[in-house]
Amino acid sequence: AQSVTQLDSQVPVFEEAPVELRCNYSSSVSVYLFWYVQYPNQGLQLLLKYLSGSTLVKGINGFEAEFNKSQTSFHLRKPSVHISDTAEYFCAVKGGTSYGKLTFGQGTILTVHP
Amino acid sequence: DTAVSQTPKYLVTQMGNDKSIKCEQNLGHDTMYWYKQDSKKFLKIMFSYNNKELIINETVPNRFSPKSPDKAHLNLHINSLELGDSAVYFCASSQEAGHGYTFGSGTRLTVV
Numbered sequence: 577a578q579s580v581t582q583l584d585s586q587v588p589v590f591e592e593a594p595v596e597l598r599c600n601y602s603s604s605v606s607v608y609l610f611w612y613v614q615y616p617n618q619g620l621q622l623l624l625k626y627l628s629g630s631t632l633v634k635g636i637n638g639f640e641a642e643f644n645k646s647q648t649s650f651h652l653r654k655p656s657v658h659i660s661d662t663a664e665y666f667c668a669v670k671g672g673t674s675y676g677k678l679t680f681g682q683g684t685i686l687t688v689h690p
Numbered sequence: 691d692t693a694v695s696q697t698p699k700y701l702v703t704q705m706g707n708d709k710s711i712k713c714e715q716n717l718g719h720d721t722m723y724w725y726k727q728d729s730k731k732f733l734k735i736m737f738s739y740n741n742k743e744l745i746i747n748e749t750v751p752n753r754f755s756p757k758s759p760d761k762a763h764l765n766l767h768i769n770s771l772e773l774g775d776s777a778v779y780f781c782a783s784s785q786e787a788g789h790g791y792t793f794g795s796g797t798r799l800t801v802v
Contacts, residue, residue: 614731619793622790666733677735680732682732683731683732
């Protein structure tokens with residue numbers, strides 16, 4: 577079984593400040609890890625993913641995440657946020673089988689204030 | 691061209707009715723999914739099909755029945771709708787395990 581915990585339900589931050597959204601996972605098999613973003617009344621868009629190799633992965637919109645196997649974490653970071661980054665962010669894990677289901681965390685609402 | 695398209699985008703219906711949501715993907719993916727996002731934004735998988743074959747069937751009431759006429763389509767039929775079925779339903783598709791999913795824009799179902 578696999579599970580994902582996003583440690584913060586809401587993260588308020590001022591524009592141009594750095595931000596970190598925390599994600600921890602548990603799984604009995606090797607995993608693939610993802611971050612998705614959902615803007616209001618829209619679907620989910622893939623920000624970035626970790627499959628293997630370098631533990632630091634870069635995604636769209638200036639976001640990056642670091643896979644830490646020992647801490648079973650996959651935190652999302654951005655050095656300087658914009659108002660347009662206001663959205664809900666979901667961390668997700670998928671088991672390493674071809675048909676492994678994507679299990680989502682509870683989501684973190686990022687609100688960027690001017 | 692929309693990669694994963696769902697129709698309708700909004701659906702308001704009365705309790706007890708039967709309704710269907712359609713999903714089509716033009717990405718050539720082999721696997722399609724239905725997810726339910728509740729009022730607290732929690733996303734939970736309902737079903738998954740691979741090449742028209744059901745491979746994931748989570749604990750979902752029998753009133754929900756997926757149908758996949760071909761690998762590009764996965765429809766969701768719901769019988770005897772209940773208030774608790776109100777949610778946003780997302781269709782998604784994927785090709786391989788590591789590629790993540792491509793999501794549709796969702797269908798907001800409201801049961802009154």
